Amino acid sequence: MQFTAEQIAALLNGTVEGDPSVAVSQLAKIEEAGPGSLSFLANPKYEQYLYGTNASIVIINKDQLLASAVKATLIRVENAYSAFSVLLEAYNTIKLDKSGIEQPCFIHPSAQIGENVYIGAFAYIGPGVKLGDKSKVYPNTYIGDNAVIGKNVTLFAGVKVYFDCVLQDNVIVHSGAVIGSDGFGFAPTTDGNYQKIAQIGNVILEENVEVGSNTTIDRATMGSTIIRKGAKIDNLVQIAHNVEVGANTVIAGQAGVSGSTKIGENVMIAGQVGLAGHLSIANGTQLSAKTGVNSSIKEEGKAWGGTPYMPYKDYLRAHSKLRQLPDLDKKVYELEKIINELKNK
């Protein structure tokens, strides 16, 4: 598909400088763009690229001054970054515009399927499942018995949703993520073995939650493991049974949350962080990469680092000294000798 500068300007409520009939068919970074590409300039740091870019069209801020001639057709808008985001989103919507039911797929006769859904080949929709309108179930995806999937949900290829789980409207789950596998619960027996504790709860993903690829979210022993609305979870994250993740909390790749821990709202958890079980983490907490949290955090909005964790500033100060610890050790040893000499005088 091709769009002209004039069409795009109309969409973005912008004004054209240059040839309004020039057409583009793809989006690209200003420094990499070729002919037929649309790009944008929002960050002044990149202004240099504007004058040499091969992009056919560049979206710029209304008030952008030009230091020299520009080959590309310009579209001036209120906010170039937002405008480009709108186009990215539109582009993506077209890319991901799937509908209809591909064959072969498996839809149990007792499942209730909404309107305008996409169900890919080899998708499995089990007994009693409810699938809401406009939802997309990509190929090789599995939805277990009695799971409830809301409207406009996207399950990419190979997602697995175990029985009884609930995914509310607009949830997005990326490939290979597993929602609702058994919590890791075993009771030691007198003969040194372990007996499995049945995990009969479920997982609830509230509205607008996004889950990354190959992330695992275990079902509760009883009750629900809950991810509150708007929370965003990256790839390869482990969420154990009975955890609750607060609204709009963000969890980066390879972080792990142990059983029954309750994370507040608007918390930011960086990559490879680990949280022990049965903790409570205050709203707005920030955990830097690889932090290990072994006790509850009660103060809101503070930043932490290290394992075991400490205030982020202390973490930076302490670890910057760590490298010199052998020198400090040596110095103390030498001071001790001098002191002993002084004492003996």
Next chain:
Amino acid sequence: MQFTAEQIAALLNGTVEGDPSVAVSQLAKIEEAGPGSLSFLANPKYEQYLYGTNASIVIINKDQLLASAVKATLIRVENAYSAFSVLLEAYNTIKLDKSGIEQPCFIHPSAQIGENVYIGAFAYIGPGVKLGDKSKVYPNTYIGDNAVIGKNVTLFAGVKVYFDCVLQDNVIVHSGAVIGSDGFGFAPTTDGNYQKIAQIGNVILEENVEVGSNTTIDRATMGSTIIRKGAKIDNLVQIAHNVEVGANTVIAGQAGVSGSTKIGENVMIAGQVGLAGHLSIANGTQLSAKTGVNSSIKEEGKAWGGTPYMPYKDYLRAHSKLRQLPDLDKKVYELEKIINELKNK
């Protein structure tokens, strides 16, 4: 399905206090239970909830004293916790009671399929595979050539078992786990590239092993990567080639074990722990979360922490001082000044 207090009491060998005909259809925590729910009280800490619960039936210990009136029908048993576990297990068995062969699935003519199995749609059972009686292969699961799957094994949706691997009786593997992918073995060549070393061994999961979702267990270069009977492995764990995990060892989420390391029996490995390759870890070892083990552990039954690892108590003591390291550094600097003054006198 509904069960009356009388039926449940008979099953648990308990006695009813209250209406024996009251019926329940689900299990719930005592603090969250609604009408129609069955709950239990085992931990005295939760006694308060007994008097206000909306559960229709509560299982309690035989000798539980009542501080005030209870609305729910009570079933008194020897051990409320064990009794409830029995019910959880029964509930789960009903939930997971699948049998028959769904279509379309792929069963190679040379595969040997036992009695009373469940094979879900889009499951793939390759040439020469043996699948034991009562085993369940959920949808979208792959079993490669000549793999041997014992009796009463459960492979949840989307599990992948590579060729030649062996899963003994009662093994449970959760969704997305990969059993038998190639070990990470490459030999540097003189031109700076890497040549793949063929990985021709297999993986053996002995009886009663459970493997969590999206965990990966690599096949041996030659011989077998072995998980001994009763070992429990959580989600997103990496087990490299030629590793051996001892009987009844427990490995929590996101831990990783490097190639050829031998882990003893009844070892407990917490989340995000890492073990280097070619190590030997003594029976009963306990590794706290995020521990990094870079040498063999010979003493049995000891607890360790930190990276590189040290005795757990030393780890706690050392890291509690770490935060004050900058202050210590400053103090030594000041003492040095004083000492120099003293010396110069």
Next chain:
Amino acid sequence: MQFTAEQIAALLNGTVEGDPSVAVSQLAKIEEAGPGSLSFLANPKYEQYLYGTNASIVIINKDQLLASAVKATLIRVENAYSAFSVLLEAYNTIKLDKSGIEQPCFIHPSAQIGENVYIGAFAYIGPGVKLGDKSKVYPNTYIGDNAVIGKNVTLFAGVKVYFDCVLQDNVIVHSGAVIGSDGFGFAPTTDGNYQKIAQIGNVILEENVEVGSNTTIDRATMGSTIIRKGAKIDNLVQIAHNVEVGANTVIAGQAGVSGSTKIGENVMIAGQVGLAGHLSIANGTQLSAKTGVNSSIKEEGKAWGGTPYMPYKDYLRAHSKLRQLPDLDKKVYELEKIINELKNK
């Protein structure tokens, strides 16, 4: 299949000592081998096993001296290790020799399928996909719209490749790996929620790249996430959007690379390492297990450890002192008392 000592010697350009007609059907380690097995001796450390092995044939170095009688037939070659690697590879090639198209699978009419490919049952090949000659797509694998797969590529069972991604010749991807899921990009909105930033780029895996099981490689926001030729990535690794991994770089299990970081060539990254975003890592850098890298590394070929990272030797020295930190702290406290006494005199 069986091969005689004579046939194997001819293949390896070696000479037979013993019965040239003895036949073997499998490969095994010298210390575990039984009758009918072929083994090898390259490391002098294992020479003892040569005299007792039950292997029917053992490959040894041309110049290997024998301290006593050997039961097995010997094949002498220039380099026993290399010769055995050749056999391992040959064995593996036979094991993985799949071809043809199994049914049911899904091949979109607009897809272009090369010669001599293997497409397993329940594999999904989307609209516009190009699949090169001799490539193997195992069962339950998903290839999204317009993805381009080169020649002799192997996608094991359950791999997912999102739309528009490019996998060049000889790439191997293990089960459950996800190539091209959305980068983790969200812009905070004024009401405290997050808006998804559309991810419209792709992933390029260059020639001879190998990707481990359940590893995730996110597509670029715009442009490409690139893994350069010959790079080897282990299991459960997270590669974020817009990352570039240099040629022949090796990344071990559970390591993670944050967005837009550029890793040089021949870098070695051990298990559970984490790299922050927007960094540049010099060629030949070596990162030990669990290292946390939070700034760019400019010097080539150096080794690092710790979190935050420091030179590897400093890391070892500092951490070896860490355990004694409480003692050091106590000693300084005592020295302080002595100094104060001295001062007061």
